[in-house]
Structure formats: structure tokens, C-alpha cells
Amino acid sequence: xxxxxxxxEDNEQNLYLIRFILEDGGYEVLSAKDGREGVEMAATxxxxxILLDIQLPDMDGYTTARxxxxxxxxxxxxxxAVTSYAMPGDREKALASGFSGYxxxxxxxxxxxxxxxxxxxAKNRQRSRP
Amino acid sequence: xINNKNPDCYRRFMFWCCVxxxxxxxxxxxxxxxxxxxxxxxxxxxxxxxxxxxSGKPAGIFVDVIEHIARNEAWHIRYVPGTWIEGLNxxxxxxxxxxxxxxxxxxxxxxxxxxxxxxxxxWFQVYACKGSNIKSILDLRGKRIxxxxxxxxxxxFSNLATxxxxxxTLIPTPDYKNIFELVASGKADAAITNRFYGVMHAQRYGxxxxxxxxxxxxxxxxxSQNTPQQLLDTIDNHILNLKSDPESAYxxxxxxxxxxxxxxxxxxxxxxxxxxxxxxxxxxxFGSIFLKHQVNERxxxxxKINQEMEQRIVQRTAELATAMExxxxxxxxxxxxxxxMSHELRTPLNSIIGxxxxxxxxxxxxxxxxxxxxxxxxxNSSRHLLALINDILDISKxxxxxxxxxxxxxxxxxxxxxxxxxxxPLADDxxxxxxxxxxxxxxxxxxxxxxxxxxxxxxxxxxxxxxxTGSVRIICESDESRVAFKxxxxxxGIKDDDIKTIFDSFRQVDSAISRKYEGTGLGxxxxxxxxxxxxxxxxxxxxxxxxxxxxxxxxxxxxxx
Numbered sequence: 001x002x003x004x005x006x007x008x009e010d011n012e013q014n015l016y017l018i019r020f021i022l023e024d025g026g027y028e029v030l031s032a033k034d035g036r037e038g039v040e041m042a043a044t045x046x047x048x049x050i051l052l053d054i055q056l057p058d059m060d061g062y063t064t065a066r067x068x069x070x071x072x073x074x075x076x077x078x079x080x081a082v083t084s085y086a087m088p089g090d091r092e093k094a095l096a097s098g099f100s101g102y103x104x105x106x107x108x109x110x111x112x113x114x115x116x117x118x119x120x121x122a123k124n125r126q127r128s129r130p
Numbered sequence: 131x132i133n134n135k136n137p138d139c140y141r142r143f144m145f146w147c148c149v150x151x152x153x154x155x156x157x158x159x160x161x162x163x164x165x166x167x168x169x170x171x172x173x174x175x176x177x178x179x180x181x182x183x184x185s186g187k188p189a190g191i192f193v194d195v196i197e198h199i200a201r202n203e204a205w206h207i208r209y210v211p212g213t214w215i216e217g218l219n220x221x222x223x224x225x226x227x228x229x230x231x232x233x234x235x236x237x238x239x240x241x242x243x244x245x246x247x248x249x250x251x252x253w254f255q256v257y258a259c260k261g262s263n264i265k266s267i268l269d270l271r272g273k274r275i276x277x278x279x280x281x282x283x284x285x286x287f288s289n290l291a292t293x294x295x296x297x298x299t300l301i302p303t304p305d306y307k308n309i310f311e312l313v314a315s316g317k318a319d320a321a322i323t324n325r326f327y328g329v330m331h332a333q334r335y336g337x338x339x340x341x342x343x344x345x346x347x348x349x350x351x352x353x354s355q356n357t358p359q360q361l362l363d364t365i366d367n368h369i370l371n372l373k374s375d376p377e378s379a380y381x382x383x384x385x386x387x388x389x390x391x392x393x394x395x396x397x398x399x400x401x402x403x404x405x406x407x408x409x410x411x412x413x414x415x416f417g418s419i420f421l422k423h424q425v426n427e428r429x430x431x432x433x434k435i436n437q438e439m440e441q442r443i444v445q446r447t448a449e450l451a452t453a454m455e456x457x458x459x460x461x462x463x464x465x466x467x468x469x470x471m472s473h474e475l476r477t478p479l480n481s482i483i484g485x486x487x488x489x490x491x492x493x494x495x496x497x498x499x500x501x502x503x504x505x506x507x508x509x510n511s512s513r514h515l516l517a518l519i520n521d522i523l524d525i526s527k528x529x530x531x532x533x534x535x536x537x538x539x540x541x542x543x544x545x546x547x548x549x550x551x552x553x554x555p556l557a558d559d560x561x562x563x564x565x566x567x568x569x570x571x572x573x574x575x576x577x578x579x580x581x582x583x584x585x586x587x588x589x590x591x592x593x594x595x596x597x598x599t600g601s602v603r604i605i606c607e608s609d610e611s612r613v614a615f616k617x618x619x620x621x622x623g624i625k626d627d628d629i630k631t632i633f634d635s636f637r638q639v640d641s642a643i644s645r646k647y648e649g650t651g652l653g654x655x656x657x658x659x660x661x662x663x664x665x666x667x668x669x670x671x672x673x674x675x676x677x678x679x680x681x682x683x684x685x686x687x688x689x690x691x
Contacts, residue, residue, distance in 0.1 A: 013481035017488070024493055055473055084476030106480035106516065109487035 002028040003120055006047035008038035008064065009082070010056050018051065018082070018107070025113040035064030043071055049120050050074075051103075054083040054094065062097040069098040078119045082107065168206045169361070170226040171196055171351075172217035175307040178330045178387035179231045179250065179349070182211055191326075192230030192351065194383035195249055199368045213305045215280060224354040227361070232352035233282040243355055245362040247369040248348035250326070254283040256342035257332045258320040259313060264340040267294055273319035276301040276312045283322045286345035310335040326388060461530070468526055475519050482512045521652035528659045535578040535664060537688050542572045542606055542613065545579060549586045550604065556594045563601035564594075572608050575686045581660050582684065588653040589617040589680045597621030600677070611686055612666070618679040624672040632670055633658040657682070665689040 005027045009015040019029045030045055032038035035056050042050060050068065054061035061081060068074050081094045084105035091102050100122075103115055173188045175181050183189040188209045200207045210217075210226050221229040222241050233252075234244050256275070258264050267290060277284045279302035291298055301318050303309050306327055312318040314335040321337070324347075328339055353362055372380035486509045488494060490502065497505070527533040550566055557564040586604070593602040600620030607614055624632060633654050658668045661682045672678035 011477055011481075014477065014484075017481050017484040020488060020493075021484075084473045084480065105476050106483045109484050109491065 002026065003049070004028045004030060004045060004047040005116065006030045006032065006038065006042055006045065006050045008032045008035065008050065008056065008061075009053045010034060011053070014053075014105075017109075018112075021107075021109055021112050022116065025117070027116075035059030035061070035067065038064060039067045039071075042068055042074055042077070046073055047077065048123065049116065050077055050079045051082050051116070052079055052099070054081055054090075062093065065094075065098045076123065078123050080116070080119055166204055166206060168208055169196070169200065169228060170208045170210055172220060172226045172229040173209045173211040174214045174217050175305050176214070176231055176324070176327055177306075179324075179326050190230075191383050191387050192249060194379060194386075195369065195372065196228070196230070196351070196365075198372065198379045199365060202368065203364060214278060215304050218280065221352060221354050224356050226354065227357050228351045228353050230351055231349050233347035233349055235282060235285075238352065241355070242352040243357055243359075243362060244350045244352055245366045245369075247366045247373070248350055249369060250349040251346060252324045252326060252349055253346045254286060254322050254344055255325050255328050256320050256322055256340045257310065257313065257328050257337045258340050260336060260338045262320070262338075262340070264320065264342060267291075267342050267344070268296060269340075270298050270320060270342065271296045272298065274299045274301055274317075275320045275322060276303050276309055276318040277322045278302070278306060278309065279304050282347055283324070283345065287322055290344055310337055313337055329388060464530055465532055468523060468530070468532070472519075472523050476516070479512055479516050479519070483509065483516065486512065518652075521656055524656050525652060525659070528656070528663065533660075533663065535581060537576055538579050540575050540577050540579045540582060542575060542608075543568055545583055546586070546604060546606060549583055549590060552587065553590045553594060556591065557602060560594065560598065562594060562597055562599070565601055565603040567603055567605045569607040572606055572613065575608075575613050575684065576688050577664055577684055581664070585657045585660055585682060586615060586617075588657050589615075589682075592653060593617050593619035593621065593678070593680070597677070608686065612683045613686055614681060614683040616679055616681040618677065620677040623674040623676050623678050624670070625674050629670060629672060633668065654680075 005022055007015060007018050007022075007029060009018065009031065010033050015031055019031065022029050030041055030047055032041050036059055038050070038052070052061050052064060052068075056064065059067075061083065065079050065081075068077070068079060078100040079098060080101040080103055081099045082103045082105060083090070083094075094102055101119055103112070171188075171193075173180055173182060173193075176190070178190050180188070180190040180192045188211070196207060199205065210220060212220065217226070217229045218232075220226045229242070231250075232238065232242070232244075234248075238244075256264060256267075256270065264270060270291075275287070275298050277287060277300055284300065284302065288300070301312065303312065306323060309321045309323060310331055313321045314337065320340070323331075325343075332339060351365060369380070372378045375381075486505055489497065490505050490509065524533070546566060546568060550564060554564060590602065590604060597619040598621065602617065602619045605614075605616040605618065661668050661684065664684050666682055666684040668680070668682040670678060670680050
């Protein structure tokens with residue numbers, strides 16, 4: 001069964017790029033254009049991994065991450081920030097808001113898939129524990 | 131006692147009887163002080179014994195004595211002013227009861243009554259202008275001498291002159307009042323007065339006492355012949371008492387009227403000094419008043435200035451607060467601008483770099499060689515653009531003070547390995563030897579790993595970029611407090627003129643070279659700023675055509691800068 005990855009990203013080109021790379025890598029890609037839609041979709045589809053942009057309209061990535069973490073079903077789902085935010089404290093702020101990791105934009109097509117698979121593997125290791 | 135033939139005396143007697151009767155009806159007065167009797171006393175000018183004071187009241191030693199007695203005997207004293215001669219005449223006529231300061235002579239005893247105890251003893255003395263050089267009575271020969279008319283001294287001097295067979299012109303004067311003035315104005319050569327008057331007045335007229343002293347006299351109150359003996363006895367009793375007590379009013383009066391004014395002539399220089407001191411004192415007082423005025427004025431000015439300053443400070447503080455608020459707002463705007471720019475610039479680059487990479491990997495389909503070549507160019511340009519954006523953002527952040535260092539323990543060997551590994555392919559491409567020389571005691575340091583790596587990577591890639599043949603070496607050594615990194619190459623080197631500005635922004639040496647060696651020209655600037663931010667410093671040594679060595683050192687422990 002294909003792993004499901006939810007991509008919450010408002011930029012169409014970037015979404016297309018990520019979707020292309022991940023689908024090419026054999027993942028099922030779900031997508032949402034904003035935080036609210038993302039939280040709803042995550043609740044119904046229970047993805048294996050969520051890639052979340054920080055700068056989103058209305059509800060930003062940090063708020064979205066906290067909303068996702070409120071859902072008990074998504075408690076262990078890795079949420080990875082994919083962002084071009086590079087100001088001091090961004091990484092720390094992201095981790096404090098419930099993100100599991102941080103991939104800086106622009107993404108590198110050669111390494112992106114490998115980075116994503118690492119997070120899924122880490123989650124599986126956790127799950128396999130008694 | 132009472133001369134019935136004298137109607138005046140009779141009338142007076144009757145009067146006294148009536149008065150005494152009336153008073154004794156109202157007051158229970160002891161009979162010893164039978165009556166509140168009125169005693170009339172003549173007054174003439176013979177200071178300090180008897181005279182009219184400036185305020186028009188009788189004064190002098192005799193007045194003090196008779197007043198003392200009057201107080202004790204409840205007498206009422208009525209004074210009758212006049213000249214000496216007038217006084218004597220009145221006394222002879224019985225118009226007054228007492229005439230003060232009369233020397234006893236046998237002749238006078240015929241006309242007047244005397245009590246027994248003298249009030250004063252005196253003598254006569256000749257007074258003359260200063261420098262008159264009168265040393266004995268013989269020096270008075272031919273002189274004009276003024277003397278009180280019908281006085282004892284007139285008579286005594288006449289006798290004396292006769293005795294010495296000397297002729298002098300006597301100028302009688304009715305009163306002491308003008309006696310010295312006659313001498314002072316040159317109308318007489320000398321004056322004879324009693325010593326009391328002389329002591330008191332000679333100085334004032336510029337006269338001095340001569341050595342000519344004569345005729346000691348005893349001075350009494352002379353009484354009219356119809357004055358009751360009881361009154362004279364009372365006077366005697368009192369004078370005896372007064373004289374026996376050194377604290378009495380009598381001695382007080384003597385002291386008061388006869389204490390000689392000590393003529394003290396100041397030497398000229400003291401006068402001058404006095405003047406000078408006076409002038410100095412005046413000037414200093416004036417000066418101090420002037421200064422005080424000035425100080426007050428200045429104080430006022432200063433206070434005013436102070437107030438103005440305070441107001442200005444308050445105003446400036448308010449302005450500063452506003453300016454600070456503005457600056458802080460500007461800072462926040464700048465900060466948010468940087469974040470936004472960072473995001474906005476990277477987002478399109480994200481897809482450019484991403485899709486170019488995808489297409490080049492032929493995931494979307496096969497490419498021909500020309501397409502690959504051109505897409506490679508797109509990829510390089512976009513990577514360069516990304517590097518530029520990153521560098522500019524770094525510089526902006528450093529300059530805005532917004533770059534925050536993340537301190538951690540750094541394993542230096544591990545970090546250098548990582549940097550070498552990432553640049554190895556570049557060196558290999560150019561056939562350069564990439565050497566690492568880490569001294570064994572280097573160990574770890576506390577610093578920002580990501581930023582230290584960034585600096586090393588920058589220096590190493592620069593070295594590789596500017597070296598065509600030979601080697602690039604990375605050297606790391608440390609002492610107790612610092613770690614030094616050096617990157618030495620055998621490249622083109624830097625000219626002396628350029629070394630000074632090598633670390634400035636956009637200072638890639640030689641624009642032709644810069645075209646050949648792609649770069650942002652910001653790497654060294656960022657490296658320098660980062661090193662300084664971490665409390666270290668950078669340096670470079672180079673020989674043109676032979677190679678360069680870039681170095682930096684960092685403190686081993688975190689330092690607050």
C-alpha cells in the first residue's frame with residue numbers, strides 16, 4: 001500500500017513540483033491550499049506524513065501545526081516544515097510549534113525524496129516499538 | 131536767720147510756712163524734712179563744675195551734688211541761669227539761695243555764708259596756644275592775659291604778678307564761656323582758669339596747659355546770708371557722707387566730668403594707613419556688594435539657563451522617545467521586509483531550481499544534448515541567484531543585528547571533514563590536491579557550527595576557485611583560548627593594493643576575473659562579519675602569482691561581544 005503524504009502548500013508551482021517528485025517516488029500525494037483545508041483533510045485521510053508550508057494565507061503554518069497536533073489521531077504523524085523562512089529563530093519556533101522537522105526551500109529534487117523518506121522511516125520505527 | 135526787715139525774705143518765709151502746712155496736711159511727712167522746700171541755685175558757665183548743658187539743662191559736679199542732696203532731703207531745686215557776676219549779685223541780694231563753685235575768701239565771707247566742708251579743691255592754671263613756650267610766671271611778662279572778672283583768680287594773679295614785679299595786661303571777661311576763644315583768636319596770649327575748666331576745654335580750642343599753676347582754692351556752695359544755717363549743715367553732712375564712700379554719687383560725678391580726654395595724636399603714617407585701609411575697606415565693601423550683585427545676577431542667569439536646559443532635556447527626551455519608537459518601528463518593518471523578501475524571492479526560485487533539476491534528470495522525458503546544455507546554464511544561473519539572495523540576506527541580517535548565533539559544542543575534526551568532503555568534487559574537477567592539516571590537540575570549541583562551517587566553506591571554495599594548479603590546504607591549530615583556521619592555496623594571489631579592500635562588499639578583485647570566477651563577491655565580507663560577530667578576527671597574506679593564505683581565529687569559549 002502506498003504511503004500517503006499530505007502537502008499543505010499555497011503556491012501552485014511548488015505544490016506541483018513536490019507532488020511530481022513524491023508521486024515519482026511512489027507516494028500517494030494529498031494536497032491542501034490552506035491550513036483549514038489541510039487540518040480537515042488530515043483528520044479524514046490520516047496521512048503518514050504532512051509537509052506543511054509556514055507562510056500560508058489566513059492560518060499560518062505554526063497555527064496549523066498546533067491545530068493538527070490537537071487531533072489525537074494525528075499525534076504521531078510527522079509534520080515537516082517546508083519553508084523558505086530563514087530568519088533567526090524560525091527553526092526553533094517551528095520545532096516548538098509541534099513540527100517534527102524542517103526542510104529549507106528551495107528543495108533539491110535530488111535529495112528531497114530521500115529527506116521525506118527518512119521522516120516516514122523514523123515514524124515507522126516509533127510505531128514498531130511495543 | 132530771718133531778717134524781718136527784708137520783705138522778700140519775710141514773704142518767702144510765709145510762703146514756705148503755707149506750703150509746708152499744706153503739704154503736711156496731705157502727706158504725713160516726718161518733721162525732720164520739715165518742708166518740701168524750694169532751693170534756688172545760680173547757674174553759670176564753668177564747666178565741668180557748673181554749666182548749662184547743650185540740651186538746656188544745668189549740669190556739672192555741683193549740680194550732681196546738690197541734686198543728690200535734694201533727692202535725699204526732698205528739696206525742690208530751681209535753677210537761675212546767668213553769668214558769674216550776675217549770680218554773685220543775685221546771691222548778695224538774696225534772690226537765690228545758693229551759688230555753686232565759689233572759693234572761700236575772707237572778703238566773700240562778709241557778703242555770703244559758706245558751709246564748712248569743701249565740695250572741691252582746685253587751683254588756677256595758665257593756658258596758652260600750643261608752642262607758646264610759657265614755662266614759668268616770668269614768661270607772662272608783657273602778655274595779654276584774660277581772666278574771669280571779680281574772680282579769685284583775678285585777684286590772686288594780680289597779687290602774684292605784683293610779687294614777681296611783672297607787668298601783664300589783664301583782660302577781664304564776665305564768663306568762662308569765651309575765655310579760651312579770646313586766646314585761640316589771638317585777642318589774648320593766655321587765659322587763667324581753674325583746672326577743671328581747663329582740663330575740659332583747652333584741648334577743644336587748641337590750647338595747652340602751661341607750667342604756671344597757682345593759688346590752691348577750696349570750692350563751696352556760697353549761700354545768701356539769709357539762708358538758714360540748717361540748710362548749710364545739711365549740705366555739709368551730705369558732702370561728708372559722699373566723700374567717705376568711694377562708690378558715692380560724688381565720686382561718680384567727678385569721674386564722669388573730669389576724666390581727662392587723653393589727647394592722642396596719631397602719627398602721620400597711621401593716618402595715611404587709616405585712609406588707605408578705609409579706602410580699601412570701602413572698595414572691598416563696594417567690590418563685594420558689586421560682586422554679590424554680579425553673582426546674584428549670574429546665579430539668576432544660570433538658574434534661567436538651567437531651567438531652559440531642563441526644559442530642553444525634557445523636550446529632547448520626548449523627541450528621542452519618539453525617534454526611538456520610530457526606529458523600533460522601522461526596525462520591525464525592516465525585519466519583516468527581510469523575512470518577506472527571503473520568502474518571496476526563494477519561492478519562485480524553488481520551482482525554477484526544482485523543475486530544472488527534474489527535467490535534467492529526464493524524469494519528464496528524454497532531452498537532447500543542446501537542451502541539456504542550455505538547461506544546465508539555467509540551473510547554474512538560478513543557483514547563482516540563490517547564492518546571491520542568501521548572501522545579501524545574510525549581510526542584511528548581520529547589519530541589522532538580527533543574526534543570532536546558535537552556540538553549541540563543535541567537534542573541529544568532524545566539521546573540517548564535512549567541509550572538505552563537500553568541496554572535494556570541486557578540487558577533483560580541477561585536479562588540485564586538497565590537504566588537511568589538523569594539529570592533534572585541537573579537540574572541540576564552543577561556537578555556532580553552521581556559521582563556522584559557512585566561513586570555512588567560503589574560504590575553501592574561494593581557494594579552489596582561484597587556484598588552477600597545485601594544492602589547497604586547510605590548517606587548524608589551537609592554543610588554550612583560541613582556534614585558528616587557515617586556508618592556503620597556490621593560486622593567483624592578490625596584489626598588495628587589493629589586499630586592503632579584499633574583505634569589503636562586492637570587492638571581487640578585477641572585474642575580468644570576477645566574470646571568469648563566478649561568485650557573489652560577498653562571501654569574504656560575510657565571513658569577516660561572522661568572525662567578528664563571534665569575537666574573532668580574519669586576516670590574509672598573499673604573494674601575487676604565488677598564492678594566498680586566508681585565516682581566521684575564534685575564541686574557544688563563548689564571549690559576550
